[in-house]
Amino acid sequence: MTTIHVEETPHLAYVLRLADSALINSHRLSEWCGHAPMLEEDLALANIALDLLGQARLLYEHAAALEGRGRSEDDLAYLRDAPQFKNLLITELPRGDFAFTIVRQTLLSAFFHPFWQLARGSSDRTLAAIAGKAEKEVAYHLRHAGAWLVRLGDGTEESRKRTVEALETLWPYTGELFEVDAVGEAMIEAGIAPDPASVRPVFEQTIDRLLAEAGLARPVAAWMQTGGLRGVHTEHLGHLLAVMQHLQRAYPGAVW
């Protein structure tokens, strides 16, 4: 099926960014299904993936309503190409090992928990309602991933080594969490989006507390990776979309 073109107002673009990050993060987590190191963790990761998928669905539904052209959440998820996806780059990096997944989920949850807490006060009533649901879910994600981070960092030599590697790889992708472009500025101005600058102190406090407990140090990044907000992605997103979108592209409108 042909790719759709979405005429993005700043408001629509902003909601799509949030939706894309939730969906891509969810997809990467779902890749653990049937492969996690133990049954209990298989369920835990699938649970988190489903929470994020639920958030993505609500956000796409909201985006479709803002666009007002009768499109569905599925159209937005399945019929856009990589450059149209505006997810944070950190969400699209390949699944990696368990330590990588845990570090990524900790970083994302440490950001999105205070983010959604603030977004409950959004002047966009739908976004505020989604934030109310997401905030509780992400509080648990943070608790779960954070507890693992502490145990992996403070665990065996092997688990510590892998956790340190994951942290070094992922840290340069955290700059994007706080990036504000013209769309972001307009949304903050309109009271629709929380200012990521007010999220940062909570994020840093959470990460520093967990790293201290895990006996790890916060990496020092000389530069930060950027591009997701402009649709400039790593080479990994195309492959992810090929798998995720294949069915709807090959069999348009397929249902089961």
Add this chain to the structure above:
Amino acid sequence: MAEQPMPLWEVFIRSRTGLAHRHVGSVHAADAEMALQAARDTYTRRGEGLSIWVVPSAAITASDPAEKGPLFEPTASKIYRHPSFYEIPEEVGHM
């Protein structure tokens, strides 16, 4: 350090206020906090729970099945302990 197998924990869930916690199964976890999370993710997926207990399986002292004779048979002859010898007045209705 040699790798240790993950300890086993027994999971008890209270479904409603006023009811007792019921044994629902077990999970593997490295420690109590992770056991609680594993229990939450494994056994409360459909809104079953209001409260979770986890107990190290090793902390449970169990009766020996081979001793079921001396342990449980003596009660078989004490049928008067069953509440089946009382007539319930009709006005009471269903109990």
